[in-house]
Amino acid sequence: MSIHELEKIFQNKIDKEIKIEPKDWMPEAYRKTNIRQISQHAHSEIVGMLPEGNWISRAPSLKRKAILIAKVQDEAGHGLYLYSAAETLGSSREQMIDDLHSGKAKYSSIFNYPTLTWADMGAVGWLVDGAAILNQVMLCRTSYGPYARAMVRICKEESFHQRQGFESLLVLSKGTKEQRDMCQDAINRWWWPSLMMFGPKDSESTNSDQSIKWKIKRKTNDELRQQFVDMIAEQVKLLGMTLPDPHLKWNESRKHYDFGEINWDEFWNVVKGNGPCNKQRLEARVKAHEEGTWVREAALAYAVKKQSRTKAKVA
Amino acid sequence: MNIQIRKFYYGDIPEETGGNSSSSNASNETGWPLWEVFIRSKQGLDHKHAGSLHAADAQMAIENARDVYTRRQEGVSIWVVESKHIHATNPDEAEMFYEPASDKVYRHPTFYDLPDEVKHM
Amino acid sequence: MSQTINQTLQLADTCLILGQRNSEWCAHGPILEQDIAITNITLDLIGQARNFYQYAATLISKNENKNITEDTLAYLRTEREFKNFLICELPNGDWANTVLRQFFFSCFQLLLFEELEKNSDTQLAAIATKSLKEIKYHIKWSSEWVIRLGDGTEESNNRINNAVQQLWPYTGEFFMPADYEIISVSSLKEKWLQSIKDVFDEATLTIPQNIFMQSGGKDGVHTEHLGYVLSELQYLQRVYPGAEW
Numbered sequence: 308m309s310i311h312e313l314e315k316i317f318q319n320k321i322d323k324e325i326k327i328e329p330k331d332w333m334p335e336a337y338r339k340t341n342i343r344q345i346s347q348h349a350h351s352e353i354v355g356m357l358p359e360g361n362w363i364s365r366a367p368s369l370k371r372k373a374i375l376i377a378k379v380q381d382e383a384g385h386g387l388y389l390y391s392a393a394e395t396l397g398s399s400r401e402q403m404i405d406d407l408h409s410g411k412a413k414y415s416s417i418f419n420y421p422t423l424t425w426a427d428m429g430a431v432g433w434l435v436d437g438a439a440i441l442n443q444v445m446l447c448r449t450s451y452g453p454y455a456r457a458m459v460r461i462c463k464e465e466s467f468h469q470r471q472g473f474e475s476l477l478v479l480s481k482g483t484k485e486q487r488d489m490c491q492d493a494i495n496r497w498w499w500p501s502l503m504m505f506g507p508k509d510s511e512s513t514n515s516d517q518s519i520k521w522k523i524k525r526k527t528n529d530e531l532r533q534q535f536v537d538m539i540a541e542q543v544k545l546l547g548m549t550l551p552d553p554h555l556k557w558n559e560s561r562k563h564y565d566f567g568e569i570n571w572d573e574f575w576n577v578v579k580g581n582g583p584c585n586k587q588r589l590e591a592r593v594k595a596h597e598e599g600t601w602v603r604e605a606a607l608a609y610a611v612k613k614q615s616r617t618k619a620k621v622a
Numbered sequence: 623m624n625i626q627i628r629k630f631y632y633g634d635i636p637e638e639t640g641g642n643s644s645s646s647n648a649s650n651e652t653g654w655p656l657w658e659v660f661i662r663s664k665q666g667l668d669h670k671h672a673g674s675l676h677a678a679d680a681q682m683a684i685e686n687a688r689d690v691y692t693r694r695q696e697g698v699s700i701w702v703v704e705s706k707h708i709h710a711t712n713p714d715e716a717e718m719f720y721e722p723a724s725d726k727v728y729r730h731p732t733f734y735d736l737p738d739e740v741k742h743m
Numbered sequence: 744m745s746q747t748i749n750q751t752l753q754l755a756d757t758c759l760i761l762g763q764r765n766s767e768w769c770a771h772g773p774i775l776e777q778d779i780a781i782t783n784i785t786l787d788l789i790g791q792a793r794n795f796y797q798y799a800a801t802l803i804s805k806n807e808n809k810n811i812t813e814d815t816l817a818y819l820r821t822e823r824e825f826k827n828f829l830i831c832e833l834p835n836g837d838w839a840n841t842v843l844r845q846f847f848f849s850c851f852q853l854l855l856f857e858e859l860e861k862n863s864d865t866q867l868a869a870i871a872t873k874s875l876k877e878i879k880y881h882i883k884w885s886s887e888w889v890i891r892l893g894d895g896t897e898e899s900n901n902r903i904n905n906a907v908q909q910l911w912p913y914t915g916e917f918f919m920p921a922d923y924e925i926i927s928v929s930s931l932k933e934k935w936l937q938s939i940k941d942v943f944d945e946a947t948l949t950i951p952q953n954i955f956m957q958s959g960g961k962d963g964v965h966t967e968h969l970g971y972v973l974s975e976l977q978y979l980q981r982v983y984p985g986a987e988w
Contacts, residue, residue, distance in 0.1 A: 360771075370793075372766075380779055380782040387775045483985075486986055601896070606895065614679075678891075689779045
C-alpha cells in the first residue's frame with residue numbers, strides 16, 4: 308500500500324470518529340504532534356505541582372491542608388497518566404523528562420507565575436484549573452485513543468479541583484477586609500495569565516489547522532478562550548469581585564462577552580523563559596530528579612538481586 | 623518510496639522502549655520498567671485495564687498501582703504485568719482476524735425466530 | 744480528664760508534625776510513583792491527626808466551656824505545648840532518612856494503637872482501629888524501602904546506614920513513659936526491637952548498641968527544628984487572628 312493510500316485510510320477513520328490506537332498506522336507528523344502535545348501536557352501537570360505545593364506547609368487549616376495535598380497529588384497522577392499515554396507512541400518517560408530538563412520541551416507558561424498569598428490557591432483552582440478543564444473536556448474526544456482515555460480519567464478527578472478553588476475564594480470573599488483584598492488581588496494577578504493559557508490567537512497559531520483536521524484539537528484557541536471568559540465573567544459576580552479588564556462587557560449581538568487585548572509581549576516573554584519563575588521551576592524539577600537517581604538505581608539493583616536469588620533457589 | 627509500517631509485538635508499547643530495563647539507552651540506566659495495571663472495580667466484575675506505571679519489581683508495581691489508580695476507591699483487586707510480556711494482535715491482521723466472524727449471524731440468539739408462546743428461552 | 748486530653752494531643756501532634764514533614768516531599772519525590780505513594784501516607788497521617796484533634800477539642804470545649812476546634816489546637820499552641828516525638832520534627836534529610844523514620848515510627852505506632860484499640864475510652868479506641876489499617880500499609884511500604892536501600896547499591900547502603908546513625912538516638916523516646924500516657928509504652932519495646940531486627944536482617948543492617956537516647960518531646964522540650972516547623976504551619980492563623988478559611 309502506498310503512503311498516500313495509508314494516509315487516506317487514516318484520515319477516513321478520523322473523519323468517521325474512529326479512534327487511532329497505538330499500533331495503527333499513523334503519519335509520522337501525527338505521531339510527533341501527539342508526543343509533543345501529550346508530553347507538554349504531562350510536563351505542565353508536573354511543573355504545576357510546584358506553585359501549589361509551595362503553600363502546603365502554610366495552609367491555614369487542617370482541612371485546607373488535606374485538600375491541597377490531595378490536589379497536588381492528583382496532578383502527579385495526571386502527569387503519570389499522560390506520560391503513559393505518550394509512551395504508547397514510542398517515547399520513553401526518561402526521554403521526555405530529559406527533554407523537559409534540557410529546556411527542549413515546553414510546559415504551560417502559567418506555572419511560571421508565583422503564588423504569593425493563600426488566595427492564590429483559590430485563584431489557581433478556579434481560573435487556572437478552570438481554563439485547563441475547558442481544554443481537557445475537549446481532549447476527552449481527541450482522536451488518539453490512549454490520550455482520550457487518559458483525559459477522561461483526568462476530567463473525572465479535575466472537577467474537584469476547580470470547585471475547591473472557587474469554594475475557597477467564596478470563603479475569603481465573605482471573610483474579613485484583609486481576606487477580601489487578598490481575594491481580589493489574587494484574581495487581578497491570575498486573570499490575564501489564565502487567558503494566555505489558551506495560547507496565541509488563531510491567526511498567529513502555527514499548529515492549529517492540522518491539529519483540528521486530525522481531531523487532536525477540536526476547538527480553536529480563540530473559541531476556548533471566549534468560552535472561558537463567558538463562564539468566568541458570570542462566576543466572578545457570585546464572589547462579589549471584579550475582573551481586571553475595563554473592556555469586559557456583554558455583547559448582546561454576539562451573545563458573548565467582549566474583552567480587552569492580552570499583553571502578547573508578556574506572553575511571548577514568559578514562553579521564552581523570562582517569566583518570574585521559569586528558572587526556579589525547572590531547577591526544582593531537575594533537583595528532584597537528580598537527587599532521586601540513587602534511589603531509582605538502588606531499587607533496580609535490589610530488584611535484579613532478588614530475581615537472581617529466586618532463580619538460584621529454583622535451580 | 624519509503625513506506626514505514628511499524629510492527630509492534632506486544633501490548634500498546636513499542637518494542638524499542640517497552641520494559642526498558644534491558645534497554646541500552648544511556649538515559650535509561652536508572653529507568654524502571656513499565657507495567658500494565660488491571661483493576662477489578664468490585665467483586666464479581668472482571669479486571670479491566672486501568673493504565674500503566676513504572677516500578678522496579680512486581681511487588682512495587684502492585685503498590686504503585688494501589689497508590690496511583692485506587693486513590694478514590696476504584697478497586698478491590700489489582701493485577702500487574704510487565705508491559706513487555708503482553709502479546710497482541712497486529713492491526714495489519716485485523717481483517718483476517720475479525721472479519722470472518724461478521725457473517726456468522728447464526729451464532730447470535732436473535733437469529734432465531736420463535737413464537738411468542740415459548741417462554742424462558 | 745486532663746490525662747486523656749494530653750494523651751490525645753500527644754497522638755495528634757505526633758501525626759501532624761510527621762505529616763507536615765512528609766508533605767515536603769510532595770512535588771519533590773525521586774519518581775512520580777513514589778511522590779504519590781509518600782503523599783498518600785502524608786494524607787493518612789493528617790487524617791489521623793485531625794481525628795485526634797477533633798476529639799481533644801470536644802473534651803476541652805466541654806471542660807472549659809469554650810469553643811475549641813481542631814485548628815485552634817494545631818495552629819494556636821506554642822512550641823512548648825506541642826507533645827510530638829522529637830523524631831517527627833527532624834528535617835527530612837534524604838529518601839533513606841525519610842523512609843527509615845517512617846519505618847521506625849510506623850512499627851511503634853502499630854504496637855501502640857493495638858493497645859489503644861483495647862482502651863476503655865471508646866473514642867480513642869475507634870480512632871486506633873481506623874488508623875491501624877493505614878499503619879499496616881505504612882509498615883509494608885517503608886520496610887520494603889528499608890530493605891531495598893540496605894540491600895541495593897553501595898551508595899544506598901551507605902545512605903541508609905547514615906540514616907540509622909542519625910535516627911536511632913531518637914527512637915528511645917517512644918518507650919520513655921510520660922505521666923499522662925494511658926498505655927504502658929515501655930512494655931512495647933521488645934516487640935518493636937524484634938520487628939526492626941527482622942527487617943534489618945533482610946536489609947543487611949545492624950541495630951546500633953549502647954546509644955544515648957534523646958528525649959523531651961513528649962513534655963514539650965523539643966529540638967530547635969520545631970519552632971521553624973510551627974512558624975510555617977501556623978503563619979496564616981497567627982497573622983489573621985480569628986479569620987475563617
